[in-house]
Amino acid sequence: MKKRMSLFVALVMILGLTLSVIPGSAEEQITLNFWHIWPTDQMSEIVDRYIEIYESEHPNIHIESSAYQEVDYQTAKLPIAAATKSQGDVFFCWGGGAAQTYVDAGAVLQLDPYLEKYGIYDEILDGTLTYGTYNGGVYGLPLKQWAGVLFCNQELFDQYQVKIPETWDDMMDAVKTFRANGVTPLVLGAKDAWHIGMIQNALAVRTAGPEYVNAALSGEATMNCEEIIRSAQLLVDLNHADAFCNGTLGISSEEAQEEFYMGMVAMYFGGSWCASGCDSEDNDLVGKVTVTTLPVVDGGKGDATTYSGGVIDFMMVNAATEHPDEAFDFAYGMTKYMSQECYKIGDSLPAWKLPDIDESEVSPTLIAIKNLIQDSTGYVLAWDTFLAGAAIDAHYQALQALIADTMTPEEFAVAMDEAVKAMYAK
Amino acid sequence: MERALRDKRAICFFVIPALIWFVSIAILPVMQSVGYSFLEWNGITEGRFIGLENYRTLLTDPLFWQSFCNSLLLAAASVFIQLPISMFLAMILVNGVKGEVFYRNVFFIPVIISGTVIANLWMKVYHPSYGLLNTILHSAGMDGLQHEWLGSTDTALGACFVPMVWQYIGYHMLLYYSAAKSISDDILEAARVDGANKRQMVFRIIIPQIVPMIKASVIFAIIGSLKSFDMIQILTKGGPVHASEVPSLLMYVNIFTTRRYGYASSIAIFIIVECLLFTLVIQRVFGALQKDE
Numbered sequence: 013m014k015k016r017m018s019l020f021v022a023l024v025m026i027l028g029l030t031l032s033v034i035p036g037s038a039e040e041q042i043t044l045n046f047w048h049i050w051p052t053d054q055m056s057e058i059v060d061r062y063i064e065i066y067e068s069e070h071p072n073i074h075i076e077s078s079a080y081q082e083v084d085y086q087t088a089k090l091p092i093a094a095a096t097k098s099q100g101d102v103f104f105c106w107g108g109g110a111a112q113t114y115v116d117a118g119a120v121l122q123l124d125p126y127l128e129k130y131g132i133y134d135e136i137l138d139g140t141l142t143y144g145t146y147n148g149g150v151y152g153l154p155l156k157q158w159a160g161v162l163f164c165n166q167e168l169f170d171q172y173q174v175k176i177p178e179t180w181d182d183m184m185d186a187v188k189t190f191r192a193n194g195v196t197p198l199v200l201g202a203k204d205a206w207h208i209g210m211i212q213n214a215l216a217v218r219t220a221g222p223e224y225v226n227a228a229l230s231g232e233a234t235m236n237c238e239e240i241i242r243s244a245q246l247l248v249d250l251n252h253a254d255a256f257c258n259g260t261l262g263i264s265s266e267e268a269q270e271e272f273y274m275g276m277v278a279m280y281f282g283g284s285w286c287a288s289g290c291d292s293e294d295n296d297l298v299g300k301v302t303v304t305t306l307p308v309v310d311g312g313k314g315d316a317t318t319y320s321g322g323v324i325d326f327m328m329v330n331a332a333t334e335h336p337d338e339a340f341d342f343a344y345g346m347t348k349y350m351s352q353e354c355y356k357i358g359d360s361l362p363a364w365k366l367p368d369i370d371e372s373e374v375s376p377t378l379i380a381i382k383n384l385i386q387d388s389t390g391y392v393l394a395w396d397t398f399l400a401g402a403a404i405d406a407h408y409q410a411l412q413a414l415i416a417d418t419m420t421p422e423e424f425a426v427a428m429d430e431a432v433k434a435m436y437a438k
Numbered sequence: 439m440e441r442a443l444r445d446k447r448a449i450c451f452f453v454i455p456a457l458i459w460f461v462s463i464a465i466l467p468v469m470q471s472v473g474y475s476f477l478e479w480n481g482i483t484e485g486r487f488i489g490l491e492n493y494r495t496l497l498t499d500p501l502f503w504q505s506f507c508n509s510l511l512l513a514a515a516s517v518f519i520q521l522p523i524s525m526f527l528a529m530i531l532v533n534g535v536k537g538e539v540f541y542r543n544v545f546f547i548p549v550i551i552s553g554t555v556i557a558n559l560w561m562k563v564y565h566p567s568y569g570l571l572n573t574i575l576h577s578a579g580m581d582g583l584q585h586e587w588l589g590s591t592d593t594a595l596g597a598c599f600v601p602m603v604w605q606y607i608g609y610h611m612l613l614y615y616s617a618a619k620s621i622s623d624d625i626l627e628a629a630r631v632d633g634a635n636k637r638q639m640v641f642r643i644i645i646p647q648i649v650p651m652i653k654a655s656v657i658f659a660i661i662g663s664l665k666s667f668d669m670i671q672i673l674t675k676g677g678p679v680h681a682s683e684v685p686s687l688l689m690y691v692n693i694f695t696t697r698r699y700g701y702a703s704s705i706a707i708f709i710i711v712e713c714l715l716f717t718l719v720i721q722r723v724f725g726a727l728q729k730d731e
Contacts, residue, residue, distance in 0.1 A: 087694035095482045113697070117482045203588070203675060259566030259586025261678035262594065267565075401480065402696040409679070416591055416679045 042335050043074045044342055047090075047100030051079035054288075058353040062346050073338055086110065094119040097332035101339040102346070107143035107152050107326045108393055109400030114328075115146045121329040122149045126340045135348070140323040140363040143393060152326025153347040156360030159321035159385050160214045163280040163290060163377075164302045165272070168195060174278075177307045178316075180246065187255045190278045199280040200256040201268030202415045205408035206396050208247070211281050212411060213395050214306050214320040216243035221313030222390030229398045231436035236429035239313065244414055244421035246309065251415055261415055273297055281306060283321065287377035288358035303380045314390070322391040323363050361385075399435060406431035468710060475703035481693070485700065492704035502705070505676075505683040512599055512684070513663035513716075517656060520603040524610035524655075529640050531611075532618045542615065545608035553605070557672035560601040564588050564673075588674050591681040598670050598682050605669075606662070610655045617651035618644050653724040660720065661713050685709050 046063070050056045056079060063075045078100065080089050086106065093099040094114045105111045105120075114120050127133055127150060136154060144152030164176055169186075172193050177183040190197040201207045216225050220239030227233040228240070250256070257268060257277070272280040273295040280286065290301040305316045327347045333339045351362045358375020361382055371379055396404045410427045413419035419427070475492050479485030496502055527545060531538050548556060563570045564587040572584045587597040621644060629643050645652075667686040670676060676683040676691070685705055692702035 091481055091694070091697070113480055113482050119482070203677060205677075257567065259589030261590070262564065262566065262586055262588025262674065400697075402698065405691060405696045408695075412677055413679050418591070418679050 041072055041074065042338055043076055044102060044333075044335065044339055045100035046075050046077045046342070046346070047085075047103040048077065048079055049082040049085050049104050051081065054357050055354070055359065058350055058357075059346075061353075062349045065349075066342060066345055070338075073342070075342065090114075097330060099330055101330050101333040101335065102343045103328055103330065104155075105152065105326055105328050106324050106397050108324055108397045109404070110324075110397060111144075111151065111326070111328065112146065112400055115151050119331055120151045121331045121333065121336060121340075122151055123153065123329065123340065124150050126337075126344075130344070132344065135365055137363055137365055139391075143322065143324055143398075144326045144328075152328045153343055154323045154351075154363035155325040155327055155347055156351055156354050157321065157323050157363050158283045158285060158360055159319045159381060159388070159391070160210060160281060160283055160306065161303045161319075161381055161384060162306055163272070163282060163286060164304060165275060165278050165297065165300055166302045167275065167300045168278045169302070176302060176304055178304075180307050180309045183307045184249070184253060186278070187250065187253050191254050196257045196271065196277045197279060198250065198255040199268045199272045199277050199282070200260050200415075201263045201265035202256070202260040202412060203263055204265040205411045206394065207265040207268070208411040208415055209394060209396055209407065210283070210320070211250070212243055212247045212414070213392065214281060215246050215309070216240055217314045217318050217320050217390075217392050218306060218309040219243045219246070219312045219314070222318045222392045224313065225392045229392070229395060229432065231432055234429055235432055236425045240428065241421045241425045242309075242312075244424040248414055248417075248421060251417075256415075261412065275300070284361060284378060284381045285359055287375050287381060290377045291358050291375045299376075301377055303377060303384060305384065317388050318390040318392075319385060319388055320392055320394065322393045324393055324397045325360075399432065401435060403431040403435040468707075471703045471706050474699055475701075475707050477700040477703075479699045480697040481699040482697075488700070492701045495701060496704050496708065501680060501683065502685070502688060504680060505685050505688050508595060508682065509664050509666065509684045511595070512602065512666060513660045515599050515603055516606075516659040516663045520607055521610055521652075521655060521659060524607050525614055525645075525652075527607070527611045528614035528618060529644065531615050532644065533636060533640075542612065545611055547608065548605045549609045549612075551605075553668040554672055556601055556605055557669045560597075561588070561673060564597055589678060591678055594674050594678060595682045598673050601673075602663075602666060602669050606659070610659065613651055613655050614648060617648040621647045649724065649728060653720065656724075657717055657720050660716050664713055664716065665709055 048059060050059055059077065059079075063077055067073065067075060085104075090099055090103070090105065091113075094117065097119045099119070105114065111120065137157075140154040140157065141150055141152075144150060144154060162177075168174075168190070169176060172189055172195070174186045174189050175182065177186050187197040198211075200211065213225075216239070219242045220228070220237070224233060224239065228235050228237075257263060257271065260268070268277075269280065269282070269286070269289070271277045273289050273292075275296040287303075289295060290297050292298075305319070308314075308316050327343045329336065329339045329343055348364050348366075351360075351364045352366050352369065354360045355362045355366070355369065355378065356373050356375075358378040361378070392398075395407055399407060406427060410419060410424045410431075414421070414424055474485070476487055476489055477485035478488045478491070527541075531542055535541060566572060566584075566586045566589060569587075571587065575581065575584050585593050587593050625643060625647070626639070629639055634642065665686050666684055667690070670682055670684055670687060671690070674682045676687040686709060689702045689705040689709070692698045692705065
């Protein structure tokens, strides 16, 4: 009896030991660091929600997420970390000129083997990988698309009987009418030079056409040509017609944009990301916004189906990660999930072929933009994301100088030509 | 005490931890920057040694000289506007005003508020359409004096200086005030017995007594001006069109926008050397002044 009892106890013990050991030994615990730029609001909720989903589906993986302010992240945090390949296993980064240095330095994992292995190419919308591709290899998963469009406050247009501009002459007439009635016609916070670039870059698409501008930004055509000069001239014309708020060079993009959201400014040429602001209950614009393309320019080579915009936001994987498979799997899931959720909240257009989404959940302004651009024929990225290094600063300085009237459109074209040439000479 | 100071081994023992700390977080990085300043380097990939080329570019860069002159102007504004105001306020307080402690604290409040907060505050004050400044000018009927304060190349630099000078008035005031308060009552009493009036007390007794503190505060003001960054970065980002550029902003842009680490390091080294030189010159000048007396 005693013998049997001790055998029983021993058996129970062995069983207990094996049971407790098996789950632990089968899969090792993995921690992945995820670096992103959405510390607050809806975007951070989306990120946190997916991390929760992912962790519950993969109990052996823990995601350590770190959120940074975008500008500090892009300009300081990431470059410093990438120098020693110590950025997150999965990290957010702009494609185009911004990630070029990281790719050159070998800090980014090439994703083609994984995309092929899991057959993911087919899930991504055509053309969205362009600026995440370097030397023929894909290094980033596209997160979202944006397009530059003209947001018009329909209430103000009705009040002063102005028609939504279709041509540049309409635009200048609208500017004059609004100004004469004491309404600021167009949003611009020129203290942030990229905000000026939004308008000038889009005008260049109108005057020179997307093929030419893309070639010029790639260093294959000259920036010093009549069409680029004209794009700068049109910007200067707007400025001289008092299209922008008082003292715009001292006003930041957020301050200027806020006046539009408060219903005080008639038009805003901005990225599709402004749709969420237009539809936000916090602002006074709900239901009042009409979106349209930037007016066409007489004799310009880019028609109304060409846009500034594209895909520049990418999710990348650290080349030095210890768990490339898991990191890729997480990056893939997160990117696809965010692409869908960001569309719903009106932040951006999706970069992935998503299953049917209930459009009643989506921001109405963003749906309007999606309908507007569905027959688009060409895109050009914002120049400050296409270019890199000193060329970005040269672009910013030249834009501000145009608004301050210390540089002529001709000098602008020369300055840009020199900057782009210097960038590719290296 | 004297015996403790004579024990060199004890001194070494107690100084070394702080020294190691100081060397590793202050001296070493400076030395590293010196090394970087000889490179053409984007901060990520391998750098290329180019000797003194960065310094040559620096000295021939008109933008750099403009920013350097701006920082000198700021230093001058600090010394000749900020410090006299601080001194004036300190002397009023020292002479006993009703609510002395209250005023002392009120003047000191801007010092404890973060520069970024102050800059945001003044950004609103300067707003061309609904800012406090233009609104006051308008209601006073002085529309002609209204400006796009931060948006015009003529006024941006001056508009940046005002809050920078204003913020630290209280700081220097407190330095003078506390120095003046620590003057021995015997001296003041003697002066009073000799029949000195308040003006004479200030100029003949108090100010000469606090010269060492004035020296320190001049050094603080000048060094602070030469390496000023936060306020201008928020108010104008050095713009419009470089009108309010200062060397530290230029360094920032060169590191983080244009990715020229080498060139930016040479600017950093310039700022360090410049600060050291100014400190030395001020020491000498005050040394000479004190000898004269």
